[in-house]
Amino acid sequence: MSSKALHNRSHFAFASDNYSGVHPTIMDAIITANGGHQTAYGDDIYSRKLDELIAECFGQQATNYPVFNGTGANIIALSALTPRHGAVICTTNAHIYNDESNAPAYVAGLRLLPVKTADGKLTPAHIKSICQSNQGNPHAPQPTTVYLSQVTELGTCYTLDELIAITTTAKSFGLYTYLDGARLANACAYLGCNLSDIAATGIDILTLGGTKNGLMMGECLVVLNPAFDGIMPYLRKNHLQLASKHRFISAQFVAWLTDGLWLTLARHSNQMAQYLYQKIKQLDGIKFTQPVQSNAVFLSLPKVISQKLHQEFSFYDWNAQTGEIRLVMSFDTTAEQVDTLIDAIKEYLH
Numbered sequence: 491m492s493s494k495a496l497h498n499r500s501h502f503a504f505a506s507d508n509y510s511g512v513h514p515t516i517m518d519a520i521i522t523a524n525g526g527h528q529t530a531y532g533d534d535i536y537s538r539k540l541d542e543l544i545a546e547c548f549g550q551q552a553t554n555y556p557v558f559n560g561t562g563a564n565i566i567a568l569s570a571l572t573p574r575h576g577a578v579i580c581t582t583n584a585h586i587y588n589d590e591s592n593a594p595a596y597v598a599g600l601r602l603l604p605v606k607t608a609d610g611k612l613t614p615a616h617i618k619s620i621c622q623s624n625q626g627n628p629h630a631p632q633p634t635t636v637y638l639s640q641v642t643e644l645g646t647c648y649t650l651d652e653l654i655a656i657t658t659t660a661k662s663f664g665l666y667t668y669l670d671g672a673r674l675a676n677a678c679a680y681l682g683c684n685l686s687d688i689a690a691t692g693i694d695i696l697t698l699g700g701t702k703n704g705l706m707m708g709e710c711l712v713v714l715n716p717a718f719d720g721i722m723p724y725l726r727k728n729h730l731q732l733a734s735k736h737r738f739i740s741a742q743f744v745a746w747l748t749d750g751l752w753l754t755l756a757r758h759s760n761q762m763a764q765y766l767y768q769k770i771k772q773l774d775g776i777k778f779t780q781p782v783q784s785n786a787v788f789l790s791l792p793k794v795i796s797q798k799l800h801q802e803f804s805f806y807d808w809n810a811q812t813g814e815i816r817l818v819m820s821f822d823t824t825a826e827q828v829d830t831l832i833d834a835i836k837e838y839l840h
């Protein structure tokens with residue numbers, strides 16, 4: 491342990507990709523951006539470089555607004571897309587529905603219309619059904635916005651065709667679509683696609699998530715529909731997400747988007763999830779509850795086993811009733827760390 495560290499620097503966890511630290515290249519980028527003075531609030535050289543990179547990745551029409559965190563990004567984007575009489579269609583697993591306290595309602599006055607899904611994925615049929623029953627009825631919340639997350643909260647990914655089908659249906663009912671891409675890099679790694687392919691699906695605004703994939707902190711709102719660009723600087727400020735020392739968020743994204751680091755890290759965490767899955771998929775007593783399509787593995791196993799595993803490893807019980815657990819890999823998870831988990835699972839199952 492380093493003399494200054496207050497924690498064991500070799501401790502690892504499978505609880506969340508938020509538990510991991512900062513990739514060394516990103517830490518270097520922060521250090522390099524330090525020293526001297528730069529204009530505050532986003533008018534700095536790193537933010538201008540980020541503008542160039544975002545335009546290269548998403549197309550010339552794309553504008554970007556780096557923010558501190560994912561909850562803030564969601565609230566800003568949904569506020570931009572949703573009028574006062576509007577409501578947001580999402581799933582019952584959605585991060586905005588389950589994991590952001592009352593922020594959507596309290597901060598932005600957003601009404602959510604959640605639908606149940608088995609795999610965390612919204613479909614055109616869900617959108618159609620809500621629109622057909624609510625649209626035009628002044629007593630009902632008017633669906634105006636679709637919230638998707640890619641990767642979903644259950645670790646699954648929409649295909650590009652599924653995204654196109656959703657945005658096409660949304661548009662046919664006059665709705666806009668926001669994609670929460672807290673783990674968009676993992677989805678691109680899984681789908682073998684580029685960020686430009688995601689931009690081409692007809693999404694209006696998305697978040698490019700950095701924190702869960704090697705950044706110290708930072709998410710980047712990307713506005714793909716220019717109709718919403720004008721309002722964003724104001725919404726970011728009045729939702730408390732404009733950083734004064736903005737250069738340090740932009741500098742992280744610049745390093746992350748350079749030489750494909752974002753994709754290399756996401757591919758690695760996805761590979762670790764696949765590695766775990768391949769090594770334990772045949773074991774009796776384990777049932778995979780979702781397909782492994784990202785850096786998360788959802789499975790159920792007898793409670794006595796997960797209780798024993800909890801004594802050695804950090805991970806979340808996803809459903810205490812069914813014994814479903816969630817294991818999440820990070821950019822710095824190693825095969826050896828996964829092996830220690832596999833060995834423990836095998837030992838306890840026998």
Ligand SMILES: Cc1ncc(COP(=O)(O)O)c(C=O)c1O
Nearest residue numbers: 559560561562585639670672701
């Ligand atoms: C899909 C998704 N969206 C948004 C967030 C919110 O991010 P933050 O905790 O930075 O507010 C998370 C965090 O886990 C997430 O998983």
